[in-house]
Every structure is written in structure tokens, then in C-alpha cells.
Amino acid sequence: MEFLRTKGKQIVTESGKPIYLRGTCVGGWMNMENFINGFPGTETSLREHMELRLGKEKGRLFFDQMIDNFLAEDDIRFIKELGSTCVRLAVNYRHFEDDEHPFVYKEKGFELLKRIVKLCEKYELYVILDMHAIQGWQNSHWHSDNDRGISLFWRDACYQERYFALMQEIAARFKDEPAVAGYDLFNEPSSNQRSGDYPFNTYENFRSDYKRFNQVVRTAVNKIREVDPKHIIFIEGDCYAHNFAGLEPPFADNLVYSSHDYIVSGFGPGKYPGYYEMLHNDRIEKACYWDYNQQIQHILETEGWQFSEKYQVPLWVGEFGSQYCTGEDDIPYRLASMDDQLKAMNELGLHWTTWTYKDCGVMGWVTLDPNSEYMQRIAPVQRMKNLLGAENFTAWRSECPGKEVTRKFTEYMMSILTEAKNYTFGTFRKTMDFALLTGFAAGVLQPEYAAVFEDCSEEDIIRIMKSFAFKNCIINKPLMEILKVRLAQ
Secondary structure: OOOEEEEOOEEEEOOOOEOOOEEEEEEEEEOOOHHHHOOOOOHHHHHHHHHHHHOHHHHHHHHHHHHHHHOOHHHHHHHHHOOOOEEEEEEEHHHOEEOOEEEEEOHHHHHHHHHHHHHHHHOOOEEEEEEEEOOOOOOOOHHHOOOOOOOOHHHOHHHHHHHHHHHHHHHHHHOOOOOEEEEEOOOOOOOOOOOOOOHHHOHHHOOOOHHHHHHHHHHHHHHHHHHOOOOEEEEEOHHHHOEOOOOOOOOOOOEEEEEEOOOHHHHOOOOOOEEEOOOOOOOOOOOEEEOHHHHHHHHHHOHHHHHHHHHOOOEEEEEOOOOOOOOOOOHHHHHHHHHHHHHHHHHOOOEEEEOOOEEOOOOOOEEEOOOOHHHHHHHHHHHHHHHHOOOOOOHHHOOOHHHHHHHHHHHHHHHHOOOHHHOOHHHHHHHHHHHHHHHHHHHHHHHHHHHHOOOOOHHHHHHHHHHHOHHHEEEOHHHHHHHHHHHHO
16 A cells, blocks of 8 residues: 555545545444444443443453454455445544553554554555544543533643644554554544533534634644654544634645535435425524535535635545434435435545444444344333433434423523523524533433443353444445445546
């Protein structure tokens, strides 16, 4: 394999051959997420509950086995055979460094990551190393393994120094690996959320702190370049990879910019092409008719596209996807939306990776078998999560009494606030859902999840975790047929 570099809006090999980085993200492996892995809340706090219930050895075995089965050679071979050129690996800093021992690095995490990189090299699949969860949290959400609901990283020099040092350590270890396409600095950064996900600093009310954001990005790039001058560095826009208007112009070689693009027609429910007007899935505030033409127009209107065009740098859509958990009758519409989105991105010459490769039946290329031992064991907890709406990424998909409670609570609060005029109802409720349901309710459910495995022996755990192995999973065949075509274009 050859090292990659940028050339205008293109990404090319050392010999100058253009390449499109297209494939999928692997969440749920070195950074676990609730809807992907099937648990409530965040990984860090869940690990504590599991060790309390199962004991330290069995608690650690539980997650080690989940990791080992989640991503292995069969998975890498499958991703490549479908026609992918790359895979984005989401990682959590906690695999490399403990908060109690800053700047002391754990070999086990590097060994695990290097093993998968070598497998990708074997199958000629480029790897994007994605810092999905960093010290002090780059955003306030569960997917950065944030159990506090606030983002401390951006205003804490100690967290930043630990992050810069870790990035240098990662770069030093992978600088000679041509299979590594490059480093994704941080997933979905949000520079101005130290107070948490509240109506005045989230969604349409979010105001980027571009001065701080640009300073951190520039420092991170410079630190990496001190030890690794070769690899591409991927920079996501602020506010969950959406805001680019205040980013400084490209200031170094081999920079690729990245946006994320979850669209309402990919989440549903509802016909596609079709008119989406209800705030039913947290993806829309106003009505819009979605079809292929709207897909194209939407991309052209994003700040990421406009930044890429203005400065003639590559744009990579690092995350997007449809959900296939809205009922059998609705799935064809979500597939149609996904097909049009892929077609539109290909037409515009974008690089892309879908979210996500494997999960518990939401949007993965492959999903756990509902009849597997793991899924059967966690079924009661999954039911409670759905009733409470404890996963804000999927809570809209089914009847959810928990969200009715937050709707009434939001109405009550806004009725007595003098500043209510500054917030939209939708945004206020979304942040209420996050605080009460995704935060508090999910935390309450973690002991429920741990109790499901309390009686398990080590042999039981090893057997149950095989539910995550590729050979025991279900392939989303209709989605694969679409991807085969779009990956070949």
C-alpha cells in the first residue's frame, strides 16, 4: 500500500493515482455506544457497574470478549469484499491512558489497534484513526463516553496537553504505516458546551467559539507534524461537524476536512420521496420535501461543502446513514433515501464512510441476531430503554411514554420562563430529553443491565459474547446491494 496525500480537492497515492476514501465506520469496538452495543448510558460508568456486580475479573472479561468478537478478520474481509477502500475506526482515549495516570500509556490498547491496522493492510483497506472520545470530552454526548453531560476539554489546559501528547504518541507509533490514511483529530467537536446541552448553547442556538477551536486544531496539527510529516490529518467542523464558516483557511499540507450529514429522510418514518414536516425524529425544525434533487441541494448548502469549494480541499462525509428499525413497511423508504444520498455524494465527488458497520439492529451493515443469546438476555432492558426513551438517537422510533413526560414538563417550564421566547419548543424539549432520559434514566438502567449477567460464569460470558462475531450476525442484504453499486462507482 502507498501513503496518501492531498492534491487540490483530490486524495491521491504517492504515485499520483486518485483514490476515493469510501467505506464504513466501526463504532462500538474501541469506543462502545448504547444503541450499537445494546446497553444503557455510557461505557465508562457501565464498566463500573459490571465490575461491582460480576467482580473485576469477570467484568473486564465481559468487555474484552465483546471487543474481540466485535471486529476480527472476517469483518475486515467482508468490508473489503463489498468494495470499500477505507474503514474509520472509532477509539476511546481510555484504551491508551488512565485518568489516574496521565501521560502513562497502556500497551494493550496500542496492540489491539495495531492488530486491526495490520489486518486492514492485509486486505488493502485504508484506516482512518478516529479519536471518538478524548480527555475532558470534546462534546457533551454519550458517544464521546461522556457521563457528565458537559464538555470540559476546550477550556482546560491540562486536558488539552494530555490530548496533544496522546496524539503525538499515536502518530509516533503509526507514522510508518502506509495502511493508515490519517488521523481524525476528534469526532463531532463542540467548542462551547462547558455548561452542557442546554437550549442556549445547542442545536440552532449553538455559537461556535472559533478562536478557541482554531487554536486547538492548529496546535494538534503542529504536534502531530512534529513526529509524523506524512499522514493526512482530518479536521471536522465545529458543532458536531457542521460549522465551518469561522474555520481558518487551510494552514498546512495534507489536510482533509470532514462534515457529518444525518438527514431527516434517513431516519423516518415516512415515505421517500416525501414531505417531512413533523418534529418527530429530532432531525428537522421545519417542513421540507425530500427527494434526490433535495439531497443534492442540501449538500451544496452545507458549510462543509462551501468550505471545500472555497479553498479547494477534499471533503469527507465522515458519518451519515439511515435507520432500519421503523418497521418492515418503512424500511424500503429508508433504503431509498440512503441510495439517493450515496448517489448524490458520489456525483459531487465526495469521500464518505457510513455510520455504522455493526450494531444491535438499528443501522448497521450487519446486526446481531435478535435470537442470539446476548440479545435475548438484554431484551427486558431494551424494552425499558424504549419505554423511557433512554437512547435519544433512536427514541423516536416507537411509542415512548417517557418523551410524553418531557413534552409536558417542557411546556410547563416554558410557561413560567421570561426568556422562553429565545428558545424554540423543539430545541428545549430535545435538551430536556437528553438531560432526563439519555442522562438520568439511562444511568438508572445500568444496574438493570448488569443484573442480567450477574449469574454468568466466565464460560458463560465467553459463549454469550460470540453473539457479536461476524458468523453469528445477520447481514443487511438490501443495504449491501445498494452499497455494492455505489462503492463501485
